[in-house]
Amino acid sequence: xxxxxxxxxxxxxxxxxxxxxxxxxxxxxxxxxxxxxxxxxxxxxxxxxxxxxxxxxxxxxxxxxxxxxxxxxxxxxxxxxxxxxxxxxxxxxxxxxxxxxxxxxxxxxxxxxxxxxxxxxxxxxxxxxxxxxxxxxxxxxxxxxxxxxxxxxxxxxxxxxxxxxxxxxxxxxxxxxxxxxxxxxxxxxxxxxxxxxxxxxxxxxxxxxxxxxxxxxxxxxxxxxxxxxxxxxxxxxxxxxxxxxxxxxxxxxxxxxxxxxxxxxxxxxxxxxxxxxxxxxxxxxxxxxxxxxxxxxxxxxxxxxxxxxxxxxxxxxxxxxxxxxxxxxxxxxxxx
Amino acid sequence: xxxxxxxxxxxxxxxxxxxxxxxxxxxxxxxxxxxxxxxxxxxxxxxxxxxxxxxxxxxxxxxxxxxxxxxxxxxxxxxxxxxxxxxxxxxxxxxxxxxxxxxxxxxxxxxxxxxxxxxxxxxxxxxxxxxxxxxxxxxxxxxxxxxxxxxxxxxxxxxxxxxxxxxxxxxxxxxxxxxxxxxxxxxxxxxxxxxxxxxxxxxxxxxxxxxxxxxxxxxxxxxxxxxxxxxxxxxxxxxxxxxxxxxxxxxxxxxxxxxxxxxxxxxxxxxxxxxxxxxxxxxxxxxxxxxxxxxxxxxxxxxxxxxxxxxxxxxxxxxxxxxxxxxxxxxxxxxxxx
Numbered sequence: 001x002x003x004x005x006x007x008x009x010x011x012x013x014x015x016x017x018x019x020x021x022x023x024x025x026x027x028x029x030x031x032x033x034x035x036x037x038x039x040x041x042x043x044x045x046x047x048x049x050x051x052x053x054x055x056x057x058x059x060x061x062x063x064x065x066x067x068x069x070x071x072x073x074x075x076x077x078x079x080x081x082x083x084x085x086x087x088x089x090x091x092x093x094x095x096x097x098x099x100x101x102x103x104x105x106x107x108x109x110x111x112x113x114x115x116x117x118x119x120x121x122x123x124x125x126x127x128x129x130x131x132x133x134x135x136x137x138x139x140x141x142x143x144x145x146x147x148x149x150x151x152x153x154x155x156x157x158x159x160x161x162x163x164x165x166x167x168x169x170x171x172x173x174x175x176x177x178x179x180x181x182x183x184x185x186x187x188x189x190x191x192x193x194x195x196x197x198x199x200x201x202x203x204x205x206x207x208x209x210x211x212x213x214x215x216x217x218x219x220x221x222x223x224x225x226x227x228x229x230x231x232x233x234x235x236x237x238x239x240x241x242x243x244x245x246x247x248x249x250x251x252x253x254x255x256x257x258x259x260x261x262x263x264x265x266x267x268x269x270x271x272x273x274x275x276x277x278x279x280x281x282x283x284x285x286x287x288x289x290x291x292x293x294x295x296x297x298x299x300x301x302x303x304x305x306x307x308x309x310x311x312x313x314x315x316x317x318x319x320x321x322x323x324x325x326x327x328x329x330x331x332x333x334x335x336x
Numbered sequence: 337x338x339x340x341x342x343x344x345x346x347x348x349x350x351x352x353x354x355x356x357x358x359x360x361x362x363x364x365x366x367x368x369x370x371x372x373x374x375x376x377x378x379x380x381x382x383x384x385x386x387x388x389x390x391x392x393x394x395x396x397x398x399x400x401x402x403x404x405x406x407x408x409x410x411x412x413x414x415x416x417x418x419x420x421x422x423x424x425x426x427x428x429x430x431x432x433x434x435x436x437x438x439x440x441x442x443x444x445x446x447x448x449x450x451x452x453x454x455x456x457x458x459x460x461x462x463x464x465x466x467x468x469x470x471x472x473x474x475x476x477x478x479x480x481x482x483x484x485x486x487x488x489x490x491x492x493x494x495x496x497x498x499x500x501x502x503x504x505x506x507x508x509x510x511x512x513x514x515x516x517x518x519x520x521x522x523x524x525x526x527x528x529x530x531x532x533x534x535x536x537x538x539x540x541x542x543x544x545x546x547x548x549x550x551x552x553x554x555x556x557x558x559x560x561x562x563x564x565x566x567x568x569x570x571x572x573x574x575x576x577x578x579x580x581x582x583x584x585x586x587x588x589x590x591x592x593x594x595x596x597x598x599x600x601x602x603x604x605x606x607x608x609x610x611x612x613x614x615x616x617x618x619x620x621x622x623x624x625x626x627x628x629x630x631x632x633x634x635x636x637x638x639x640x641x642x643x644x645x646x647x648x649x650x651x652x653x654x655x656x657x658x659x660x661x662x663x664x665x666x667x668x669x670x671x672x673x674x
Contacts, residue, residue, distance in 0.1 A: 057493045058486060058673040077493035086490050092483035096351050105349075108342030110491040149487065 001033040003067070004157050004188040005055070010064035012050055012212075024050045026212035028064070032157075032190055032205070037183045039199035039220070040192040041295075042209035043303050048192050051209065052088050052161055069156060082110065085155035087146040087163065095135030099126050099145050102134060106149055120148040125174065139166030147175070151182075158182060161192045176202050200295040210303040220295065227298040232265045232274060235287035248281045249274070262287070339492060343505035352474050357513055360467035364517060367459060368524040375532040376444040389442035398431040405429040447533030450542055453525050454549050458617050460521050461553030468510045468561030470578070475506050476565050477574030486673055499668045503565055503661075510561045514554050522550070552616055552646065559653050566657075566664040584609070600627075603642050609652075616649035 012025040025047045032038040042048045053059040055066055057074040066073050068080045093102050103117045121130045124144040134142065143166050150158055164172045172195070179189050179202050193199055199206065199220075206223055208216040216223050236245055239261055246263060249256050254274070255266040268274060268290075275285050347353055376382065408426035423429065479485040479502075492498050529535045567577035589608055596604035603623045605611045615621040621644045629637040 053672075053674070056490055058489060060670075060672060074493070081491060081493050084490075088486065088490070093487075094350075094478070094482060094484060097349065101349060105342055105346050106487065106491060108345065109339050109488055111338075153491075 001035070002070070003031050004034045004069055005030065005032040005038075005190065006065075006067045007031070007051070007055070008065045010051065010054060010066065011062045012047075012054060012059060013062050023212050025054070025061070025064075028209060028212055029214050030207050030217070032188060032207075034188055035183060035186060036204040037179055037189045037191060037202050039203035039206040040190055040209070041194075041196065041199060041206055041299055046209045046303070047212040048209060049089055049161060050212075052086070052159060052192065056084070056086055056088065056159070058088070082153055083156040084159065085150035085153050085157070086159040086161075087150045088159075088161045093134045093142065093145060096133055098131050098133055099137075099148070100130040102145065103149060103152060107152055110153060112152055116152055116154065120151045123151060123178070124148040140168055140171050143167055144171070147178075155187065157188045157190070159190045159192075162194070163191065164193060164195055164198060172198065196294070196296040196299055206295070208299060208302055215302045216298070224293055224295065224298060227293060227301060230266060230268045231291035232268045232271050233262055233287065233289045233291060234265060234274060234278075234285060235262045236278075237284045237286045241283050244281065245278055245283045248277060248283065252277055264291075339498070339501045340505055343502050344509060347471075347475055347505055347509045350475065350478075352478075353471050353509070356467050356471050356474075360463050361513075361517060363463050364460065364521065367456070368521070368528070371447060371456070371525070372528050372532055374445055375447040375528060377532055378443055378446050378534070382443060383439065386439040386442035390437045390439040393442075394431070394434050394437050397437070401429050401431040447525070447528050449526060449529035449533065449535045450537050452533075453522075453529070454546055454618075456521070456525060457546075457549050457553045458614070460518070461556045461617060464510075464514050464517065464553075464557045465560035468514075468557050469564035469581070471510070472506050472561040472563075472565035473568035473577030474574045475568075476502060477568035477572070477577060480569065480572035481574070489673065495668050496665060499569060499665060503562065506565055507558055507561060510557060511554070514557050518550055518554060522546075549617065549619075556613065556616060556653075559657055562657055563660055566661040569664040570660070570667055602627075602640075606642060606644060611644055612649040612652050615644040616646050616653065619646045620644065 007028060007030040010025045010028040010030075011023065013021055013023050015021050028047060028051060030040075030051070040048055040051075050059060054061045055068065055073065057077045060074075068076070069083055071080050073080065097105075099121065100117060103120065104114060106112075107114055107117055118127070118130075121127045124147050126141065126144050126148060129137070129141065134145065137145065143163060147160065147163055150160065164175050167175060176198060179191065183189055183204075191199065191203065203220055205219045206217065207214055208223075216227070218226075234245070236242060242258065242263060246256050246258055249263070249265060254268060257264040257266070265274065271288055271290055275288060278285055404422075405426050408422035408429055411422060412426060476485075476499075479488070485498075488498055489495060526535065564577045564581075567580045568574050570576065571580070589610070593604065593608055596607055601607075602625050605621075605623050611621055611623070623642045623644065624639040625641070626639050628640040630640055632638055
C-alpha cells in the first residue's frame with residue numbers, strides 16, 4: 001500500500017535564553033498508508049501538534065524528510081495543499097461571521113466550488129444553523145465547523161487534531177461514523193486524539209509519540225499484541241491445589257502471583273503450555289484467560305504517564321525511546 | 337474566486353471595517369456641515385453692517401479717549417496721585433485714526449475656496465489615515481490572533497503571496513472609500529464656497545495645485561494604512577500596531593519634544609514626525625529659531641529658518657514604509673506559526 005504521509009528523522013529544536021535548548025521533535029518517524037484511519041497519539045507536550053504544523057508548513061523543521069501524497073514537503077506544499085484538509089489544535093473562527101460565510105471565504109480562497117459549502121454543512125450536521133454567527137456556537141459546533149472546513153476541499157488526506165474535543169456522546173459517535181465513511185470512500189484520515197477508546201475503535205493503525213520520538217507504531221492489533229505483558233489468569237478445579245500449581249509453575253520459570261481463588265501468571269508466551277504443565281502434575285485448569293490490554297494501558301505504559309498516587313506529573317515527564325525510561329530523564333517536548 | 341477577491345470580501349464583511357469607515361465618513365461629513373453653518377456669503381448688506389460696526393467702534397474709542405483725557409486733566413489740576421494711570425501730557429490721549437479700525441474685522445466668516453480649501457485637505461487625510469491605520473491593523477491583527485491566518489495558510493501555503501494579497505485587498509478597499517470621499521470633499525467645499533463664500537480666482541493652476549495636495553493626502557492615507565497593517569502583522573496582533581503608535585507618539589514625540597526643548601536644540605520640530613506629515617501636505621514647513629538674529633539691510637533682526645519640504649517628507653515616509661513592511665514580510669516568511 002503506498003504511503004500517503006511519510007516522515008523520517010524529523011527534528012525541531014527551540015532555543016530560548018531562559019529555558020535553554022529543547023527538542024520538540026527528536027528524529028521522529030511516521031508512516032501512514034493510503035485509505036487508513038491512523039491514530040496519532042501522545043501525551044501533552046509530546047510533539048503531536050508540532051509534527052502536524054511542521055508537516056503543513058506552519059513550522060520550519062531543523063532536519064528530517066517529509067512527504068505528503070508522494071511529494072516532498074514543505075517545498076511541494078502549494079501542489080498538494082489542495083488535496084490535504086486539516087485542522088490543527090482548537091479551531092478558532094471570526095465570531096461575527098456565520099458558518100456559511102466562514103466556509104464560503106475559505107472556499108473562495110481555495111477556489112473550491114461554492115456548492116461544496118452546503119454539502120459539508122450537511123455532512124457535519126450544521127445545515128440548519130449555518131446562518132448563525134459562530135460566536136453563538138458551542139464548542140462542539142465549532143468543532144463540527146472545523147471539520148467541515150477541512151472537508152471542504154474533498155481532500156485525499158484528512159488531518160484532524162482532536163476532532164472530538166467538545167462533542168457530546170452523540171457527536172462523538174457521528175464523528176466516528178463519518179471517519180469510517182470517509183476512509184471507506186478512499187480518503188486517508190490521520191486522527192490525533194486523547195480519547196483512546198475512540199482511537200482503538202476507529203483506527204486501523206497508530207503512531208505513539210513521546211518527547212518528540214516515536215515509541216510505537218503499526219496496526220492497532222499488533223501494537224496491542226506487542227505490548228501485552230503475557231499475563232494469564234488461572235483458576236483450578238480445586239482451590240486447595242493452588243499452592244502445588246504455584247510450585248510447579250515457578251519451577252518452570254513462570255512468574256506467579258497468588259490470589260485466594262486464582263493465580264496470575266506473567267511472561268507466558270503460549271497459554272497452552274500452562275495447561276500442559278499443570279496437567280502433567282495432575283492439576284486441572286477450570287479457567288485460563290489471557291489478560292487483554294487496551295490502547296490506554298499501552299499508551300500509559302509506553303509514555304510512562306500513568307498517574308502515581310501522591311505524585312503530580314509535569315507535562316514534560318514522559319518516556320523517551322532510547323532513554324533511561326525514567327520520567328523527566330531527558331529534556332524535550334515543547335510546543336505541542 | 338481568487339484570493340484577492342476573497343480577501344476584499346472578507347474585509348468588507350468585517351463589522352469593524354464597516355463601523356470605522358462609517359465613523360470616519362460621519363466625522364468628515366460633520367466637518368463639512370460645521371463649515372457650512374459657520375460661514376456666510378459676503379454681500380453689500382454684510383459689508384454695510386461691518387462698516388457700521390467699525391464706525392461704532394471708532395465712536396466708542398473717541399468717546400473713551402475724551403473721557404480719559406478729561407479725567408487726566410482733572411487729576412492734574414487737583415494734583416491727585418494717579419499711580420501712573422495717566423501720562424504726563426494729557427493731550428497725547430487721542431483716539432486711533434479711523435482708518436486703523438478696519439471694516440473687515442467685523443465681517444462674518446466666509447469660505448474662500450482658493451485660500452482655504454487646501455487647509456481642509458489636512459484633516460481629510462488625517463481622519464481617513466487614522467481609519468485606514470486601525471482598519472488595516474485590525475484586518476490582519478485579528479486574523480493572526482484568532483487563528484484565521486493559520487487556517488488560510490493551510491489552504492494557501494505561499495505565505496508572502498497571502499500577506500501581500502491581503503495588503504493589496506486592504507489598500508484597494510481603502511482607496512475605494514478615499515477616492516469617492518475626496519471627490520465629495522472637493523464638491524462639498526465647492527458648494528460651501530458657492531453658497532457661503534467665494535469661488536473667485538480659482539484658476540486652472542489653483543485646481544492643479546489642489547489636486548496635487550489631494551493626491552498627496554490620498555498617498556498619506558495609503559501609507560498610514562500600510563504601516564498599521566505591517567505593524568499588526570509583525571506583532572501578530574492588532575494591539576501591536578495601536579500600542580506601537582501610542583509608544584511612538586507618547587515616548588517618541590512628546591517625550592522627545594520635551595527633551596529637545598529642555599536641551600534648547602535648534603529647530604527641535606525637525607526631529608518630530610508631525611512636522612514631516614505637515615510638510616508632506618503643505619509642501620513646505622518653515623521652522624524658525626528665535627534665539628538668533630539674521631540682520632536685514634534695514635537693521636531688523638530676522639530669525640534663522642529651515643525649510644522642511646515635501647520631498648524630504650517623501651523620503652522619510654518611503655523609508656518608513658519599506659522598513660516596516662519589509663520587516664513584516666521577512667517575519668511572515670521566516671517565523672514559525674504557532
